[in-house]
Amino acid sequence: SSTLFRQAFDDIRTEFQAMFRRLFGGGRTELKLTDPDALLESGIEFYAQPPGKKLENITLLSGGERALTAVSLLFALYRVRPSPFCILDEIDAALDDENVGRLVELLTEFSADTQFLVVTHNKRTAAGASHLFGITMEEQGVSRLVTLRLPASERAEERELAEVH
Amino acid sequence: SSTLFRQAFDDIRTEFQAMFRRLFGGGRTELKLTDPDALLESGIEFYAQPPGKKLENITLLSGGERALTAVSLLFALYRVRPSPFCILDEIDAALDDENVGRLVELLTEFSADTQFLVVTHNKRTAAGASHLFGITMEEQGVSRLVTLRLPASERAEERELAEVH
Amino acid sequence: ALIKRVELLGFKSFPERTVVDFSAGISAVVGPNGCGKSNVVDAVRWVLGEQNPRALRAERMEDVIFGGTESRSRVSVAEVTLVMDNHDRSLPVDVSEVEVRRRLYRSGESEYLVNRQVVRLRDMREIFLDTGVGKNAYSVMEQGRIDLLLAAKPEERRQVFEEAA
Amino acid sequence: ALIKRVELLGFKSFPERTVVDFSAGISAVVGPNGCGKSNVVDAVRWVLGEQNPRALRAERMEDVIFGGTESRSRVSVAEVTLVMDNHDRSLPVDVSEVEVRRRLYRSGESEYLVNRQVVRLRDMREIFLDTGVGKNAYSVMEQGRIDLLLAAKPEERRQVFEEAA
Ligand SMILES: Nc1ncnc2c1ncn2[C@@H]1O[C@H](COP(=O)(O)OP(=O)(O)OP(=O)(O)O)[C@@H](O)[C@H]1O
Ligand SMILES: Nc1ncnc2c1ncn2[C@@H]1O[C@H](COP(=O)(O)OP(=O)(O)OP(=O)(O)O)[C@@H](O)[C@H]1O
Numbered sequence A, B: 001s002s003t004l005f006r007q008a009f010d011d012i013r014t015e016f017q018a019m020f021r022r023l024f025g026g027g028r029t030e031l032k033l034t035d036p037d038a039l040l041e042s043g044i045e046f047y048a049q050p051p052g053k054k055l056e057n058i059t060l061l062s063g064g065e066r067a068l069t070a071v072s073l074l075f076a077l078y079r080v081r082p083s084p085f086c087i088l089d090e091i092d093a094a095l096d097d098e099n100v101g102r103l104v105e106l107l108t109e110f111s112a113d114t115q116f117l118v119v120t121h122n123k124r125t126a127a128g129a130s131h132l133f134g135i136t137m138e139e140q141g142v143s144r145l146v147t148l149r150l151p152a153s154e155r156a157e158e159r160e161l162a163e164v165h
Numbered sequence C, D: 001a002l003i004k005r006v007e008l009l010g011f012k013s014f015p016e017r018t019v020v021d022f023s024a025g026i027s028a029v030v031g032p033n034g035c036g037k038s039n040v041v042d043a044v045r046w047v048l049g050e051q052n053p054r055a056l057r058a059e060r061m062e063d064v065i066f067g068g069t070e071s072r073s074r075v076s077v078a079e080v081t082l083v084m085d086n087h088d089r090s091l092p093v094d095v096s097e098v099e100v101r102r103r104l105y106r107s108g109e110s111e112y113l114v115n116r117q118v119v120r121l122r123d124m125r126e127i128f129l130d131t132g133v134g135k136n137a138y139s140v141m142e143q144g145r146i147d148l149l150l151a152a153k154p155e156e157r158r159q160v161f162e163e164a165a
């Protein structure tokens, strides 16, 4: 069990670094065991270094950098322990446009083997989906689902999103 | 002191309701003392009813509804205890376009007597400002401030925002 | 693709039968604040066997039953159905489509059904364990929770790794 | 308008002198994730007398001094200056412009200056109390904290009200 943990730890650490570098376009991460000799009780510390910056404890990163680092860890876990479907509720809330773009690329790649349902207010994320659902409350307090076609042009899509919102 | 507390409580409760109705376009709120007889030790419960829905504890609201309710409380506090300047960091993160619009109207009204510095990723919020600053890190890890002129047309502004992002 | 569709009836803000057709790839859900997007996410967690109301933003499990609005009376039962593809027989049931349904009555009575046969909660959970969904605690990432993935104390973090081991 | 400008030098990601010109009304700050927007917010809190490094997303107060990058060496002092308008003499200083400056040296030494005169931290805080800023604990709303305004326990909430009383 201690061996299993060590294996999982090493796998996640490797994938975490890979995902981080993909989403940040570089940089590096470190996962440290607070007590390497007491594997079954040790805590775990995260360090991240966005490109060009200094390695620091993740508490010192910006809101968006932390969100992107969390997403890196989440997808590292998906690599080590795949799930047939993943449901993500507004994980892009703190991200700027460029980082949302990289997230969408990553989702697209994973979506070959994974079904994703993503809830979002972000137009770029919605544009990256193959299927688009809108939920409305025309009658107050009563939710209704609408299937929005995904049109070729982005402008038509923004119009549909505007109709829903 | 118990009287002072009671006075503050009543003032805030009145303003909270007013702000909430403005930001939600209706509905109502309730502030309850958990122990009205022990004023100096009593806790406080918040209830909110968005228009057309049922009155419920705020824990049952959606992410965006909670954020907007928190903003209602914040501005109620500003009404009862004005501050010459207010610095708000991404308070619009969970809000949809329509709610951001109402937030901007509220900020505009308060800005007659209050200086606001708002940090945002939202283009509508940025468009509602009279002055626009951009921060860039052209040199990795080194922040630089740029004053962006606020142009008449929204398209030029989105281009400037795109330059910064 | 594993999930074919999810059906909600009387669950939270969905008093009317609502079918979410899943496809392969990425499905995005959009809509204004409070319209019901996260409620769909809660519905999936619930039908997967979630027993803690707080994980569903509810105080008591009864809170997930549609509670009525100013113009509609409440209902007495909440029902969510998850329909999965089983052509590869990866699920321990000898049919090509597996339907899992959960019901909760206001009386407090619960029902769990697999292909319309009443089963115990334990049997239902066993099915999901085999899909890999039950094992991955992160198949569902709720709103606002992405930051907590990193924010946890070192001891809580090791739990994340232990589950992956 | 109360604040005329804020100047940062050697504070967090701002190794070079940076002047943020405040105006009346609403100023918005935009830019990509991690570029330094929230660091400006931290700078204002710091010059207002914040003594808890954790309130500034730092582990030790020394962490607010520019720590260097891969291509730039770190500096030995952080300095933030707040310049306020005092034509109405609302501040207890007999000049029409009041400049408050805070410095922290890597040695651990601190300096507080009002109009270039060294004062004690207590004197500096007294000035702010009179502006109404010190009294309103919510003049600065940090990133991610808006939701906590409502999330607090009932006893914590009463603190909010007590401060307003
Ligand atoms: N049992 C119930 N009966 C009726 N309405 C309910 C029930 N439970 C929750 N709701 C309503 O559902 C709404 C919240 O929906 P949800 O959290 O899905 O919104 P959302 O679309 O995710 O919004 P956001 O974008 O703000 O996150 C609340 O307004 C709440 O009143
Ligand atoms: N003492 C320091 N020296 C150098 N860089 C620092 C220092 N303290 C913090 N930083 C850097 O500042 C960055 C965070 O900046 P900040 O929090 O202001 O970003 P932001 O613009 O608010 O981003 P977001 O939109 O994601 O919230 C981090 O990358 C961190 O490495």
Ligand SMILES: [Mg+2]
Pocket: B062, B063, B064, C037, C038, C039, C143
């Ligand atoms: Mg939601």
Ligand SMILES: [Mg+2]
Pocket: A062, A063, A064, D037, D038, D039, D143
């Ligand atoms: Mg920030």
